[in-house]
Amino acid sequence: xxIAQPVFIVLLAAGAALFGRNLMRVRRNILLGRDEDxxxxxxxxxxxxxxxxxxxxxxxxxxxxxxxxxxxxxGFVIINIEVLEILVDGVFGTHRAFAFLxxxxxxxxxxxxxxxxxxxxxxxxxLVRRNLxxxxxxxxxxxxxWPRTDANLILATEIALMSAFLLMNAADLALQQQQVEHYxxxxxxxxxxxxxALLGFHGLAPxxxxxxxxxxxxxxxxxxxxFLNYLVVSKHLHILLAFPNTWYSKLEPRTRLADMPRVAGExxxxxxxxxxxxxxxxxxxxxxxxxxxxxxxxxxxxLSWKNLLDAYxxxxxxxxTSECPANLTGKLLSPRKVMxxxxxxxxxxxxxxxxxxxxxxxxxxxxxxxxSEEELWACTxxxxxxxxxxxxxxxxxxxxxxxRYKVMEESSTRPALTGMFNNVENNxxxxxxxxxxxxxxxxx
Amino acid sequence: xxxxxxxxxMAELAAAGEAPExxxxxxxxxxxxDRARRITKAFVRILNAARVRFAVLGTEESCTGDPARxxxxxxxxxxxxxxxxxxxxxxxxxxxxxxxxxxxxxxxNEYPALGGSYEVxxxxxxxxxxxxxxxxxxxxxxxxxxxxxxHDPCYLGRGNGEYEAxxxxxxxxxxxxxxxxxxxxxxxxCGAGGAQMFKEAEPxxxxxxxxxxxxxxxxxxxxxxxxxxxxxxxxxxxxxKLQQEGKVQVxxxxxxIAGAGEL
Numbered sequence: 288x289x290i291a292q293p294v295f296i297v298l299l300a301a302g303a304a305l306f307g308r309n310l311m312r313v314r315r316n317i318l319l320g321r322d323e324d325x326x327x328x329x330x331x332x333x334x335x336x337x338x339x340x341x342x343x344x345x346x347x348x349x350x351x352x353x354x355x356x357x358x359x360x361x362g363f364v365i366i367n368i369e370v371l372e373i374l375v376d377g378v379f380g381t382h383r384a385f386a387f388l389x390x391x392x393x394x395x396x397x398x399x400x401x402x403x404x405x406x407x408x409x410x411x412x413x414l415v416r417r418n419l420x421x422x423x424x425x426x427x428x429x430x431x432x433w434p435r436t437d438a439n440l441i442l443a444t445e446i447a448l449m450s451a452f453l454l455m456n457a458a459d460l461a462l463q464q465q466q467v468e469h470y471x472x473x474x475x476x477x478x479x480x481x482x483x484a485l486l487g488f489h490g491l492a493p494x495x496x497x498x499x500x501x502x503x504x505x506x507x508x509x510x511x512x513x514f515l516n517y518l519v520v521s522k523h524l525h526i527l528l529a530f531p532n533t534w535y536s537k538l539e540p541r542t543r544l545a546d547m548p549r550v551a552g553e554x555x556x557x558x559x560x561x562x563x564x565x566x567x568x569x570x571x572x573x574x575x576x577x578x579x580x581x582x583x584x585x586x587x588x589x590l591s592w593k594n595l596l597d598a599y600x601x602x603x604x605x606x607x608t609s610e611c612p613a614n615l616t617g618k619l620l621s622p623r624k625v626m627x628x629x630x631x632x633x634x635x636x637x638x639x640x641x642x643x644x645x646x647x648x649x650x651x652x653x654x655x656x657x658x659s660e661e662e663l664w665a666c667t668x669x670x671x672x673x674x675x676x677x678x679x680x681x682x683x684x685x686x687x688x689x690x691r692y693k694v695m696e697e698s699s700t701r702p703a704l705t706g707m708f709n710n711v712e713n714n715x716x717x718x719x720x721x722x723x724x725x726x727x728x729x730x731x
Numbered sequence: 732x733x734x735x736x737x738x739x740x741m742a743e744l745a746a747a748g749e750a751p752e753x754x755x756x757x758x759x760x761x762x763x764x765d766r767a768r769r770i771t772k773a774f775v776r777i778l779n780a781a782r783v784r785f786a787v788l789g790t791e792e793s794c795t796g797d798p799a800r801x802x803x804x805x806x807x808x809x810x811x812x813x814x815x816x817x818x819x820x821x822x823x824x825x826x827x828x829x830x831x832x833x834x835x836x837x838x839x840n841e842y843p844a845l846g847g848s849y850e851v852x853x854x855x856x857x858x859x860x861x862x863x864x865x866x867x868x869x870x871x872x873x874x875x876x877x878x879x880x881x882h883d884p885c886y887l888g889r890g891n892g893e894y895e896a897x898x899x900x901x902x903x904x905x906x907x908x909x910x911x912x913x914x915x916x917x918x919x920x921c922g923a924g925g926a927q928m929f930k931e932a933e934p935x936x937x938x939x940x941x942x943x944x945x946x947x948x949x950x951x952x953x954x955x956x957x958x959x960x961x962x963x964x965x966x967x968x969x970x971x972k973l974q975q976e977g978k979v980q981v982x983x984x985x986x987x988i989a990g991a992g993e994l
């Protein structure tokens with residue numbers, strides 16, 4: 288047993304353990320939200336997940352980006368079979384452990400190579416779209432700083448990982464051809480074959496080739512472990528969360544707003560004295576503190592866990608914002624920013640809870656510190672954003688809960704809306720016409 | 732159709748021990764807004780032509796609560812909704828038709844949770860059904876050969892998945908139906924939803940309705956067909972802003988059908 292095996296096992300265990308811990312932290316943060324039942328109509332939920340996440344059904348609405356994304360997605364899923372072989376080789380000190388599959392192995396390696404080249408090219412085109420063509424949704428202000436760096440880092444990393452994979456195979460092929468011991472004759476190399484020829488690998492000494500092959504092998508697997516742990520500080524978490532997030536999709540019609548059973552109960556009691564008012568519910572204890580039941584959302588604790596899962600799932604593609612009528616006519620509102628702000632606030636709260644050893648201390652801030660009234664009141668609830676989102680994120684639900692908080696807890700609204708409220712209350716219409724005028728149209 | 736005696740109310744029918752085929756929910760815009768009243772009357776002409784036994788709630792109808800709910804005032808929504816459900820259930824209402832997609836959405840999707848479950852139809856769906864049943868016939872008429880573009884109301888299309896009924900109805904006019912750049916699921920809002928109709932727009936570079944009206948006018952259509960009284964107002968204003976009101980008309984689907992059939 289060489290020294291490489293224990294080193295590999297330790298790295299693998301550390302990478303996996305760290306990833307597990309990071310994921311648990313994300314889970315804890317999501318569960319800071321209030322409860323909401325999204326487990327009904329299971330058959331439909333599986334179907335939505337299969338169509339939207341697995342089948343990329345909403346990605347292809349924009350064919351260019353959709354097709355490129357499918358290449359990266361398929362590459363990611365399928366090349367992971369190769370990672371499985373790397374794991375086996377790393378743990379047992381074998382080389383190309385799956386080579387016994389024969390022609391099937393050739394087919395696998397060959398298709399990985401084609402996909403790897405596809406992923407490489409797609410990521411390169413994505414970088415060009417972001418940095419040279421500068422599509423509007425990729426250069427908006429809300430992406431300044433970390434979000435833009437994050438996006439470029441992800442694409443650069445994927446290009447580096449694919450390069451390492453192809454270079455590794457190129458060196459391996461040269462070693463196979465030189466019949467170097469340990470390098471079994473296996474695999475088909477439609478991409479790395481020409482690459483090896485291009486780089487003149489056949490003329491290199493076995494020692495040099497082994498160095499290249501080993502370096503790329505280690506780079507590839509350490510890169511994947513590092514990338515796995517990078518996910519949780521990045522917008523890239525969507526590669527995992529897209530699946531649960533679509534499973535828990537809102538299944539009701541888009542324009543159906545969420546109910547508030549407490550308000551319904553109180554009004555029922557007001558209208559019918561025989562109905563007792565709803566009993567007070569005990570405040571929830573979250574991260575060591577009591578969170579009172581509020582009308583609408585002040586902070587992340589008041590949103591539902593699904594809103595928070597939405598926030599972590601968002602990969603900042605900006606399709607929502609690029610179809611938002613408010614945003615497209617120069618208003619401050621951007622549904623993507625609402626999701627990013629929600630996630631950033633949740634992360635801020637999560638870090639404070641970690642610092643407080645599991646206990647939350649009010650920092651005087653809230654969702655409203657990040658999302659202004661001007662943004663909230665610009666929404667037309669048209670649901671272009673929820674329609675556009677490739678992973679069924681719902682920014683309108685968050686906007687509506689924040690409006691509810693503003694109106695019902697702070698009595699803060701736009702002046703004209705106060706007039707509308709008064710009219711509805713007094714006349715049963717949003718305008719100043721009394722009910723006695725309701726039939727005037729038939730006379731006029 | 733200006734004879735008030737021809738518009739039966741639920742109260743009158745109930746007093747006579749009768750029930751209508753369908754309740755026509757007029758909506759606040761349809762009852763009070765001068766422009767939307769013309770849509771209401773056009774739809775009544777269609778109902779009468781098809782000999783539909785309908786009734787309205789009249790003075791017993793009250794705002795569904797949609798704008799209050801979208802503006803964050805759930806208490807006011809509940810007050811409206813629960814009282815409306817009590818009235819509707821009191822009359823044993825089973826089927827409702829309305830020419831307003833916002834009333835449609837609230838009645839159809841949000842009242843069941845409050846004990847009010849009805850079969851709710853948008854008037855374009857209802858007209859489409861009447862045509863399929865052969866209860867009304869329209870043969871091109873005055874709109875034959877005109878270019879018409881349909882603006883999808885968000886609360887009918889994306890909200891409730893109905894894109895085809897209004898188009899099927901419009902196709903009966905023997906007109907050329909042209910689509911805007913953004914239509915159906917990708918349709919662009921008129922700017923009125925989410926209680927925006929009742930407030931000033933937030934600061935921005937442009938009004939949403941101007942953007943949409945430009946897109947509609949760019950199709951070269953003679954007529955922009957709407958299926959919502961609020962979209963109608965927004966697009967009419969937008970067409971005026973573009974000084975195209977002499978060339979482009981904004982008309983509700985019901986007005987087009989009533990006009991074509993000379994009902």
